[in-house]
Amino acid sequence: MHTAVGTTVLINLLGGVALLLWGLTMVKTSIISAYGGKLRRHLGRSMSNRFKAFGVGIAVTCMLQSSTATALLASSFAAQGLSAAPALALLLGADIGTTLVAQALSMDLSLLKPVLIFAGVCLYFNARSERQKHLGQIILGLGLMLLALQLIVTASSPMRDSSTIQFLLSSLADEPVLAILIGALISFLAHSSLATVLLVVALGASGSLPLHVGFVLILGANLGGALPAILSTMRADPAIRRPPLGNLIFRTVGVLIMLPLLNIVTAWLPELGESPARQLVNFHMFFNLGLAVLFLPLVNPAAKLVTRLLPEREEDANSVKPRYLDRSALDNPAIALSNAMREVLRMGDLLDNMVNKSIEALQQRDNSTLKKITQSDDLVDEYHEKIKHYLTELSRRDLGKKNRRRCNQYMSFTTNLEHLGDIVESSLADLISRTLSQNIQFATADMRAIEELHAATQNNMKLAFTVLMNGRVGNARELLEQKTAIREMENNAINAHQRRLREQVNSPATDSALFLDILRDIKRINSHLASVAYPILDRAGELRASRLRRQTTQTPQEELISSQVDKKIPTATPDTKPSQ
Structure with missing residues (x-):
């Protein structure tokens, strides 16, 4: 030839x-x-x-x-x-x-x-x-x-x-x-x-x-x-x-x-x-x-x-690191999304452990428990980066409408989990460390309020991952209802705390500030978890466009009264000082 x-x-x-x-x-x-x-x-x-x-x-x-x-x-x-x-x-x-x-x-x-x-x-x-x-x-x-x-x-x-x-x-x-x-x-x-x-x-x-x-x-x-x-x-x-x-x-x-x-x-x-x-x-x-x-x-x-x-591996120091983000599965969107979901769940386990360790340190008065939280947050950041990179690569494929929505949802929720880890590591753990180092003892009722809010947040974390996996409207609605319930729990705890402050003459202001900040951080953690429900309820048409009340148009008589009231209100100018 x-x-x-x-x-x-x-x-x-x-x-x-x-x-x-x-x-x-x-x-x-x-x-x-x-x-x-x-x-x-x-x-x-x-x-x-x-x-x-x-x-x-x-x-x-x-x-x-x-x-x-x-x-x-x-x-x-x-x-x-x-x-x-x-x-x-x-x-x-x-x-x-x-x-x-x-x-x-x-x-x-x-x-x-x-x-x-x-x-x-x-x-x-x-x-x-x-x-x-x-x-x-x-x-x-x-x-x-x-x-x-x-x-x-x-x-x-x-x-x-x-x-x-x-x-x-x-x-x-x-x-x-x-x-x-x-x-x-x-x-x-x-x-x-x-x-x-x-x-x-x-x-x-x-x-x-x-x-x-x-x-x-x-x-x-x-x-x-x-x-x-x-x-x-x-x-x-x-x-x-x-x-x-x-x-x-x-x-x-x-x-x-x-x-x-x-x-x-x-x-x-x-x-x-x-x-x-x-x-x-x-x-x-x-x-x-x-x-x-x-x-x-x-x-x-x-x-x-x-x-x-091929026996099971013995658990080692790296066993908790991301391991299911198989790049060869990127051409198979269903498998790739399942791999990403598994890593998101493992990331959630890390965060759940971080929150639990923080509250356990407060309960057991043990500051050494908090030292592992920084290491865990570094691992959470690694999960976030690798999952985000994996899903970004996947998003460049032809996914179809349903798989693309799942991809975006996983990426958004992973970002919220990373923020949640920052709250625990940079704020909540620091507040608890200051509480222990200053030997502050919260009142029994205040400590019980923290534990109850933490327990409710723990349940909501499980519910949030359930919503992420099944995407059911009923579970998403329940998660937002629990968010409202936790906000009410926080308000009740704050009101009860303020009543006790009024009854106690010599109550230190530092104790009160630390208690209120711990409640706030636990509520913030729950808010990030509840974020997974919004896109599901939005697609189902169960969310309002805005939480603001619609402004009503004033009648001419109401505008006249309003202008007269404004004229009676004295205002401070650069040349005049307001009356003492």
């Missing part, structure tokens, strides 16, 4: 592969954006039973066209305390799902290709909602994948006439391990075993790839397809890393078993279809069916094995 011709073939081949990967990515991201919440709910329900998990894994992967995306979803559920066994069953189903997609795309769908592209473009540009726009992208992505496969077949046809390329490809037949590593590397770089299998099938269909080499490359593609999920979760908790590791073990064992039996297994494949493309795609399907038959009954022992290989 001439050098210039070879360069043209390579460019066309790379363009076809790039278009194939783009179509796969478009379908995956659009489905997650449009139906990510429903997919997660179905996955969540399936995790209680390995057979249901296996079936749902097939269905979800057929939709997403990515076993890696399904693996990351399974890991997110494993992180919530679910057993690794159903997650492993789900991934076995995901492997079957990729074979079904490969079967469908390897068929002769030449007439469907222009129809899908035309329909997808029309639906995208005429969409009346975000979901219709995503549906248009899904249809367009499928059409582009079919077009890409045709380009790959056409571009690779001249490779049959190149003696050099045929020699290199044929030599791989004598080096099956090297061929498996090459297939695994291509699959890893493409982050898709499906794309690699389709590439091998297209090359086989053009006659440029020897059939026996294609079988070994498909084994490598299945092995390499498990690696992206491994690397994406490498720094995550052991529970998150276990399902991808188990999937890699399954595929590795399957390749080791299949390699010596390759000639025996492939000898009867022509009976199901003599074309090279049909034999290759059928081999891919039967390999993954064999994995499911072999390992589905063994998911429980496999779960114990990966748990032994």
